[in-house]
Amino acid sequence: MIDAAARLRRPLWLRVYLGITLLLFLVAATFGLVFSPRDVNQGDLIRIMYAHVSVAWIGFVAVGLTAVFGALYLWRGKRRDDVLAVASAEMGLFFASLTIIGGMTYSRPTLNTFWTWDAKLTLTAIMVALMVGYFIVRGLVEDPVRRGRVSAVVAIVAAASLPFNYLAAEWFRTLHPAKSVALDGSGVTMDPTMLQVLLLNTAVAGMIYLGFMFDRVRLGRIEAELEAERAAGAVGGGAGGKEVVRV
Amino acid sequence: MFDAWSQWTWVTVAWLELVLAYGGYLVYLGWRRRKLLADDRARRVIEREAGGGP
Numbered sequence: 643m644i645d646a647a648a649r650l651r652r653p654l655w656l657r658v659y660l661g662i663t664l665l666l667f668l669v670a671a672t673f674g675l676v677f678s679p680r681d682v683n684q685g686d687l688i689r690i691m692y693a694h695v696s697v698a699w700i701g702f703v704a705v706g707l708t709a710v711f712g713a714l715y716l717w718r719g720k721r722r723d724d725v726l727a728v729a730s731a732e733m734g735l736f737f738a739s740l741t742i743i744g745g746m747t748y749s750r751p752t753l754n755t756f757w758t759w760d761a762k763l764t765l766t767a768i769m770v771a772l773m774v775g776y777f778i779v780r781g782l783v784e785d786p787v788r789r790g791r792v793s794a795v796v797a798i799v800a801a802a803s804l805p806f807n808y809l810a811a812e813w814f815r816t817l818h819p820a821k822s823v824a825l826d827g828s829g830v831t832m833d834p835t836m837l838q839v840l841l842l843n844t845a846v847a848g849m850i851y852l853g854f855m856f857d858r859v860r861l862g863r864i865e866a867e868l869e870a871e872r873a874a875g876a877v878g879g880g881a882g883g884k885e886v887v888r889v
Numbered sequence: 890m891f892d893a894w895s896q897w898t899w900v901t902v903a904w905l906e907l908v909l910a911y912g913g914y915l916v917y918l919g920w921r922r923r924k925l926l927a928d929d930r931a932r933r934v935i936e937r938e939a940g941g942g943p
Contacts, residue, residue, distance in 0.1 A: 646932035650922050667911075671904060686896040690903040697907070740910050747903045750891055854914060861921050868925075868934050 650864070656856055663849045670846040673839045681836075687752055688836070694744040696843040700851050701737030702804055705769060708734050708776075709801030712794030724790035725866050728780070729858040731797060733851055735773040742766060753817055761814035765807040772800035786869060 652660070674692035681688035711727035714720070745763070746756040757763065776796045783789035806813075811820045832840070925931040 646935040647926055649935045650926055675900070675904065686900055689900045693903050693907050736910070736914060740906065743906055744903055747899060747906065751894065751896065751899045850911060854918070857918050861918065861925065864925060864931065864935055868928070868931050871930065871934055 660853045663853050666846045670843045678839045690748040692843040694748050696847040697737050698741040699844050700847040701741050704730050704734035704737050706801050708797040712797040715790050716794050725862040729855050729862055731776050738770045758817050760816040762810040762816045762818040769803050
């Protein structure tokens with residue numbers, strides 16, 4: 643007999659991966675907190691930037707990938723794509739919320755306010771609201787196929803805000819600083835050591851995203867399978883159908 | 890209140906937010922896992938997927 647508890651436990655490779663990620667997180671945090679030079683204007687507050695910006699970038703990636711998986715679900719209709727989209731959406735909401743909370747912690751001592759409704763911050767708040775909406779929609783729609791399709795559209799709308807969010811500090815007068823690293827390679831206005839520490843922290847945040855995704859997708863697949871079984875009334879003597887596990 | 894906070898207090902709070910959030914998400918995943926385990930039908934699905942059930 644296969645033990646369900648053993649099957650649900652994290653596999654060895656995932657535990658090793660998460661262990662390595664934890665070690666790298668400690669290394670990256672040490673670089674940010676100890677080895678990074680102080681900023682000429684911000685002093686030691688620059689050390690918040692490594693936590694805030696790395697998480698923000700990965701949040702953008704997570705929301706973007708949610709839209710990609712959602713689009714794949716709209717195109718192919720495979721349940722696996724919907725499971726991936728949900729896991730990534732959870733990560734997107736997680737990292738975007740962490741971005742706002744970290745940004746407020748960074749903003750208060752540097753700009754003397756926790757929050758202001760400027761373009762960049764407002765767009766980020768809208769993105770978080772859309773990701774919350776993603777899960778509200780999923781809670782409201784019973785039919786799994788329809789639920790996957792509707793939430794995929796919400797994810798695509800959320801992802802459509804990403805380019806505007808990325809460029810908001812350039813296009814509008816905002817309290818949020820302009821970007822110091824241009825993705826188009828047009829320039830980096832950041833100390834090389836600081837840039838390396840930032841990239842290290844971003845890589846670790848990316849590893850955390852992947853580790854959480856792996857774990858969440860494992861559970862999501864089982865939950866989706868269970869829901870399909872319940873809908874078909876094939877499990878538990880056909881009593882199912884009413885109870886639905888959301889994924 | 891916040892005006893009295895030193896730079897290092899803000900730095901510590903910002904990094905603690907990350908640690909708490911990552912730890913909290915792992916706790917949440919554990920809660921989802923336990924919820925599945927507590928469901929008899931979920932256990933049967935898992936065992937059947939593994940080739941051990943009916």
